[in-house]
Amino acid sequence: MIFENISLAITALLSNKMRSILTMLGIIIGISSVIAIMTIGDAMTETVNSAFAAFGTGNINVTVREQNAINRNNMVQMPGGMGMVVMTGGRGTFFAPQDYELISDVIIEEFREAFPDEVAGVVLTHQGKQGAAWNGDLFANISVTGTNPDYILANNVTMLSGRFLSDSDLEDMRSVAVVSDRFVSNMFPDGRDPIGEQVSVYFRNSIEIFTIIGVYRHEAMGFGFSFGPAVPDREIRTPMYIPFTTARQDVRNRNHQAMTVVAARGVNVIEFTDTIIDYFAEVYRYNNTWGVDATNMESILEEAMAALNAISIAVAAIAAISLLVGGIGIMNIMLVSVTERTKEIGIRKALGAKNRHIRLQFITESAIIAAIGGVIGATLGTLIGLAAMPVFSMIMETEMELVVSWGVIALSVAFSAIIGMFFGYYPANKAAKLNPIDALRYE
Amino acid sequence: MINMSDIVKKYFIGTENEITVLKGVGLNIQDGEFVAIVGQSGSGKSTLMNIIGALDRPTEGQYLLDGTAIEDMDDGKLSDVRNQKIGFVFQNFYLIPRTSALTNVEMPLLYRGVGKKARHDRAVKMLELVEMGERMHHMPNELSGGQQQRVAIARALVNEPSVILADEPTGALDTKTGNHIMDIFTKINREEKRTVVLITHNNQLAQLTDRVITISDGEIISDIKTGGGAANL
Numbered sequence: 001m002i003f004e005n006i007s008l009a010i011t012a013l014l015s016n017k018m019r020s021i022l023t024m025l026g027i028i029i030g031i032s033s034v035i036a037i038m039t040i041g042d043a044m045t046e047t048v049n050s051a052f053a054a055f056g057t058g059n060i061n062v063t064v065r066e067q068n069a070i071n072r073n074n075m076v077q078m079p080g081g082m083g084m085v086v087m088t089g090g091r092g093t094f095f096a097p098q099d100y101e102l103i104s105d106v107i108i109e110e111f112r113e114a115f116p117d118e119v120a121g122v123v124l125t126h127q128g129k130q131g132a133a134w135n136g137d138l139f140a141n142i143s144v145t146g147t148n149p150d151y152i153l154a155n156n157v158t159m160l161s162g163r164f165l166s167d168s169d170l171e172d173m174r175s176v177a178v179v180s181d182r183f184v185s186n187m188f189p190d191g192r193d194p195i196g197e198q199v200s201v202y203f204r205n206s207i208e209i210f211t212i213i214g215v216y217r218h219e220a221m222g223f224g225f226s227f228g229p230a231v232p233d234r235e236i237r238t239p240m241y242i243p244f245t246t247a248r249q250d251v252r253n254r255n256h257q258a259m260t261v262v263a264a265r266g267v268n269v270i271e272f273t274d275t276i277i278d279y280f281a282e283v284y285r286y287n288n289t290w291g292v293d294a295t296n297m298e299s300i301l302e303e304a305m306a307a308l309n310a311i312s313i314a315v316a317a318i319a320a321i322s323l324l325v326g327g328i329g330i331m332n333i334m335l336v337s338v339t340e341r342t343k344e345i346g347i348r349k350a351l352g353a354k355n356r357h358i359r360l361q362f363i364t365e366s367a368i369i370a371a372i373g374g375v376i377g378a379t380l381g382t383l384i385g386l387a388a389m390p391v392f393s394m395i396m397e398t399e400m401e402l403v404v405s406w407g408v409i410a411l412s413v414a415f416s417a418i419i420g421m422f423f424g425y426y427p428a429n430k431a432a433k434l435n436p437i438d439a440l441r442y443e
Numbered sequence: 444m445i446n447m448s449d450i451v452k453k454y455f456i457g458t459e460n461e462i463t464v465l466k467g468v469g470l471n472i473q474d475g476e477f478v479a480i481v482g483q484s485g486s487g488k489s490t491l492m493n494i495i496g497a498l499d500r501p502t503e504g505q506y507l508l509d510g511t512a513i514e515d516m517d518d519g520k521l522s523d524v525r526n527q528k529i530g531f532v533f534q535n536f537y538l539i540p541r542t543s544a545l546t547n548v549e550m551p552l553l554y555r556g557v558g559k560k561a562r563h564d565r566a567v568k569m570l571e572l573v574e575m576g577e578r579m580h581h582m583p584n585e586l587s588g589g590q591q592q593r594v595a596i597a598r599a600l601v602n603e604p605s606v607i608l609a610d611e612p613t614g615a616l617d618t619k620t621g622n623h624i625m626d627i628f629t630k631i632n633r634e635e636k637r638t639v640v641l642i643t644h645n646n647q648l649a650q651l652t653d654r655v656i657t658i659s660d661g662e663i664i665s666d667i668k669t670g671g672g673a674a675n676l
Contacts, residue, residue: 004553008542015541347537350498351598352526352554354519436498440537 001360009365012337013372020369023333026326027373027419028380031412033319035381038408040388041312045305052301058120058263059154060273060296062280064102067291097290102255107283114279118267121150123260126247130237131203133187140186141237142179142201146247153262162195162214169213169243176246177210180218180238201240210242261294269298323416326373327423334366334427345431346439359425359432366424367417374416378409444605444638445472445495450504452490464490466661467504472640474605477632479641479649482658489610491658492642496531496608497524509605526554530599530637534611536591538583544570544594545579551602569597572635573627589620596627600637607631607639613648625651 013020112119128144151157152164160181169176177199184194194212201208218238261276263269273296280292338345345358382404452465464487472478482488493499494506497513500521506513508528516524525531538547548566557565570579573593583591592612599607609628613621625648632639641652649655650669657665 001553001556011541343537344539347539348550348554349522350496350525350531350537351551352522352602354522354554357554437493440498440533 001357002364005361005364006368008361009368012365013369019333023329023369024326024373024376026322026329027370027416028326028377030320030323030326031374031377031416032379032381032384033322034316035378035408035412036384036388037312037316037319038405039382039385040392041308041316042405043385043389043392045308045312048304048308049301052297052304057296057298057301058265058267058269059123060261060263060269060276060294061258062103062261062276062292062294063258064097064290065293067287067289069293097257099253099255101287101290102253102257103259103292104255108256108259111279115272115275118264118272118275119261120264121153121262122148123150123154123262124148124244124256125151125258125260126244126251128242128247129203131201133183133199133201135187135199138187138189140179140183141235142183142240143237144201144247145239145241146244147241148244150262151241154260156219158217158219160215160217161193162212164214164216165241165243170245173245173249174243175208175210176213176243178214178216178241179212180240181215182218182233182236182238183240184215186234210240216241263296269296273299323419327370327419330366330370330420331423331427333369334362334424335430337365338362338427338431341431342434342439342442345434346436346442349434349436350440355432358434359428362428362431363421363424366428367420370420370424371413371417374413377416378412381412382409444474444476444509445470445640446505446507447471447494448505450491450494450501450506452487452494452499453502456502464661465494465501468658468661468663470656470663472606472638475632475636475638477629477639477641477653479643479652479655480658481643481646481649481655483644486658487661488642488644488658492608492610492640495606495640496529497521522554526551527602528605530602530604530607532592532595532599532607532609532612534614536583536588536595536615538591538594538598540583543580543582544575544586544597547583547594548579548598548601551598555602565601566597569601570594572600572631573597587620588616589623592616592620592624593627596624596631600631600635605638607637608642609639610642611644612641613645614643621648 108122112122124147126146128146130141130143133140133142147165148170149165149167152159157164159178162178164178165176168174179194179199187199188194188197194215197212198209199212201210218236263272273294276294277292280294284291348358447468447470450465450468450470451463453461453463455461468487468491470491480488480491490499494501494513497508497516498521500516501514504514508524511524513521513524531537538544539550545563545566548569549562552562552565567576567579570576573596575590575593575597578586578590583594586594592615596607596612599609607628612628613624616624628639628641629651631637639652641649643649646655652669654666654668656663657667
């Protein structure tokens with residue numbers, strides 16, 4: 001019966017091609033816009049995902065903060081005494097922690113010993129001065145990043161030659177530097193091996209000399225929006241990594257306001273972040289003003305993903321309104337069709353068709369119109385997504401890959417069919433309930 | 444076969460326009476008869492046909508078809524009766540457009556739930572009976588009026604109904620073609636032993652049957668056995 005109804009429906013649709021196409025148009029527009037938005041949204045999500053992956057999702061940023069600013073997943077567990085701090089400390093305090101209130105090397109050492117299996121590394125960084133290396137006509141813009149050997153664990157650094165910073169570089173406060181390939185091509189255009197070469201770096205108030213010990217590959221940021229004049233390649237400012245201790249020579253504080261803990265492979269980063277918060281709450285239990293907060297990329301990534309998805313879904317929901325319009329269009333045309341075919345309905349009833357046979361026939365017909373519209377719409381939407389990809393790649397400044405989500409396509413075709421059934425039910429029921437005598441006599 | 448007693452049909456019941464179309468009709472038709480119901484338009488013959496054909500229920504009275512009471516059946520049951528006990532032939536053929544002769548003939552079997560293969564075989568057999576076997580894949584608009592009516596007869600016969608109910612079956616055809624259609628009815632009455640009820644306003648046509656029932660103003664005014672309509676052919 002279903003098969004006969006489908007072939008009957010297709011015959012009916014083919015006998016009125018123009019009308020069928022116009023009826024489908026609403027569904028086609030609705031489905032294609034939803035699919036296009038979903039496709040582009042998926043591609044953006046994918047891009048953001050891989051960009052974050054480059055940052056390292058196993059990294060946990062640990063920072064000394066005011067107690068009341070610490071964001072714990074379950075605030076309930078806060079010890080009673082801290083509640084008072086929230087009130088007395090209050091927002092708007094703008095004094096900085098004293099050096100003794102920051103994280104000392106001893107605290108870091110103890111922390112590492114407390115979690116030998118969970119902690120792969122602790123990265124300390126000091127964002128230093130900006131400057132430029134000069135040598136005659138040759139120059140390269142740099143920004144100094146003081147760090148330690150663990151940096152390479154937390155960040156996606158690809159060494160091209162030489163080595164990264166070592167513990168002894170830090171202990172001896174050596175004036176050594178790891179520079180980018182961009183730096184090398186600017187400063188050593190003759191192709192000479194830069195390892196072991198000395199470069200003079202000019203800062204606002206000083207000139208310092210560094211020995212190059214390694215070269216890393218500079219990669220443009222994974223994503224980001226850039227407007228305004230583009231910077232010529234020659235003038236791109238790249239990080240120059242120097243020993244943390246060297247970078248902080250002129251800083252009075254010996255202790256650290258922030259560090260990045262690199263979680264070992266297989267550690268549940270989100271849970272471990274909470275563990276770190278608890279651990280430092282113990283360490284800082286006698287400090288009423290300052291405490292230690294920890295956040296991780298993974299939860300930030302999750303939030304970013306959730307936000308992106310929410311935007312996609314919101315826009316798709318707006319596009320879905322046109323599906324409603326399409327559905328009403330189907331209902332309208334089915335009502336016309338039922339009226340036109342009143343006599344046919346009468347004949348069928350005289351031949352023994354029951355109400356359910358007639359109802360099923362018309363519902364099948366509207367479901368098929370809508371489903372065909374859904375298939376065309378899904379194809380069109382994917383093509384629109386494909387066509388839009390280069391534009392978005394340009395805005396996002398990164399290669400985006402088209403993710404054809406078959407699940408979404410199948411779902412949208414099924415959803416169209418359901419729309420067809422829903423909006424086809426009323427006309428079909430009207431047809432089914434026709435009195436056979438009246439229907440036969442209808443001219 | 445058909446046993447009707449005191450059939451009354453009223454329309455617009457309880458309103459100012461209430462009208463009684465059938466005023467207590469009693470009618471018995473035996474298995475294998477070839478009967479004509481004759482009457483002018485407005486006489487109530489169409490209403491009577493609708494009730495015989497289970498398209499409509501009487502307001503009062505009893506109607507037994509093959510011993511089964513029709514008057515109290517719900518719509519679904521009436522559909523089954525139309526499907527299995529009645530074969531309709533209409534003045535304007537009423538084939539389903541854009542649907543081949545074969546599919547048209549298969550339709551009553553489809554609604555009965557007969558399988559694809561059996562449906563096809565049975566429909567082909569019926570089309571061959573009315574000499575339309577060679578044109579079974581044609582669409583209705585590719586067939587002449589006489590051919591369409593033959594397809595309609597095949598469709599009426601396909602479920603082996605108790606009664607073939609033919610409403611002015613030659614009304615839209617020229618005399619020669621009409622005579623041919625009447626021959627077919629005679630043939631299915633004589634050879635296939637089917638009960639045929641012909642509804643017409645044409646007395647000459649009615650004379651071709653075995654029994655002529657005349658209806659006027661909602662009542663049967665005469666019921667005459669012609670005793671050998673076939674002899675006139």
